[in-house]
Amino acid sequence: MTATVGDDVAGRQPSPPTRRAVAVVDAVVDAVTRDPERKITLADIVRDTGLSRATTHAIVAELVDLGWLRRDDDGIITLGTGLLATATRVLGADRLTTAARPILSDLADAVRAPVFLARRIDDSRVTVVEYLWPQRSSAKTPPDLPAGRRIALRPPICREFLAWEPPAVQEAWIELAPDADRARLRLVLPAVAERGYSIERVADEHRAVIDALTTMSSVPASLRHRVGALVSELSVIDYLPGELVGEVGAVTVGAPVFDGERVIASVVACPNTTMSADELAHIGAATVAAAALLKESP
Numbered sequence: 001m002t003a004t005v006g007d008d009v010a011g012r013q014p015s016p017p018t019r020r021a022v023a024v025v026d027a028v029v030d031a032v033t034r035d036p037e038r039k040i041t042l043a044d045i046v047r048d049t050g051l052s053r054a055t056t057h058a059i060v061a062e063l064v065d066l067g068w069l070r071r072d073d074d075g076i077i078t079l080g081t082g083l084l085a086t087a088t089r090v091l092g093a094d095r096l097t098t099a100a101r102p103i104l105s106d107l108a109d110a111v112r113a114p115v116f117l118a119r120r121i122d123d124s125r126v127t128v129v130e131y132l133w134p135q136r137s138s139a140k141t142p143p144d145l146p147a148g149r150r151i152a153l154r155p156p157i158c159r160e161f162l163a164w165e166p167p168a169v170q171e172a173w174i175e176l177a178p179d180a181d182r183a184r185l186r187l188v189l190p191a192v193a194e195r196g197y198s199i200e201r202v203a204d205e206h207r208a209v210i211d212a213l214t215t216m217s218s219v220p221a222s223l224r225h226r227v228g229a230l231v232s233e234l235s236v237i238d239y240l241p242g243e244l245v246g247e248v249g250a251v252t253v254g255a256p257v258f259d260g261e262r263v264i265a266s267v268v269a270c271p272n273t274t275m276s277a278d279e280l281a282h283i284g285a286a287t288v289a290a291a292a293l294l295k296e297s298p
Contacts, residue, residue, distance in 0.1 A: 023049045024059045028069060028077060030150065040077045096257075096265060097129045100294055104267065107290040108134035111283045113271045115290075118151065118158075118254075120264050126151050126158060156181055156188075156237045157200070160254040160266045163192035181237060188238040197284045199239050200252040244281070249274040253284050255291040267291040 027048040063069040067082025100117045108115045116131040128149045155177035192198045257265040269287045
C-alpha cells in the first residue's frame with residue numbers, strides 16, 4: 001500500500017505540525033480546484049480540516065508569509081504565487097506529464113473531443129494533471145475537470161485503475177460500492193481488462209440531473225458520499241460485451257498507463273455523446289494506443 005499523509009511509516013515518529021500544515025494547504029487546493037469561483041475563508045478551512053480555529057489561523061498566517069497562500073482584506077484565502085510557482089516547476093519536471101502533452105493533443109484531434117491525463121496519487125486518489133481541447137470538437141459540454149482536480153478512487157468510477165489489480169484489491173474496492181452495484185462491478189472489471197478501456201455511460205434522461213449535481217459550487221464532506229450514491233443510482237455502470245451494439249452513449253473512455261504491472265495513470269477521452277458501437281470502439285482503440293505510447297515514452 002502507498003503511504004499517505006495519514007499513514008505512519010514504520011520506524012518513524014509522525015509529525016503532527018507538518019500534517020496540520022499539509023491539511024490546510026490540501027483543503028484550500030481542494031476547494032479551489034473544485035470551484036475556482038468559491039470564496040474560501042478561515043471558517044471553511046476549520047470545517048474541512050477539523051482543526052481548531054487558533055491552529056488554523058496560525059498555520060494560514062505562516063503560509064501567507066511564505067507566499068503559499070494569500071489572504072485579502074476581506075479574509076478570503078486563495079493560493080499564493082509561491083505555491084503556484086512550485087506546482088508549475090513540479091509539473092514541468094514531471095516526465096510523464098511532459099511526455100503526455102503532444103500525445104494527448106494528437107488524441108484530442110483524432111477523436112474530436114477533450115482529453116485528460118489522470119495520475120495516481122496514492123491508493124485512494126487520482127488527480128488530473130493535463131486537460132486538452134481539440135482544435136475542433138463534436139462533444140457536448142464535457143466533464144469539468146481542470147488540471148489539479150482530484151478524483152477519489154471509489155466505485156464505480158476510475159475502473160481502469162482497478163481492472164488490472166489483484167482479485168483481493170478489486171474485491172476490497174467493490175465492497176466500498178452500494179450493495180446494488182457490486183454484482184455489476186464484478187462483471188465489469190474483467191470486461192474492462194479484456195477490452196482495454198473503461199466506458200462511463202449515462203442515460204440521456206439522467207444527463208440534466210447529473211450536470212446539475214456536478215456544477216454545484218460546493219458539497220459538504222458529510223454529503224459527498226450521498227451525492228456519489230445518487231449519481232451511481234442514475235447511471236448504468238460501463239458496458240458488458242453483449243451491450244455494445246447499435247447506438248451507445250459514452251461520457252468518457254479511459255485507458256490505463258502502466259509502470260510494470262501497476263496502473264499509474266489513465267488517458268481519458270471525453271466524447272460525452274451517443275454514437276455507433278463501431279465509432280465508440282474506434283475512440284477506445286485510439287485512447288488505448290495513446291496510453292501505450294505514453295507507457296513507452298522515456
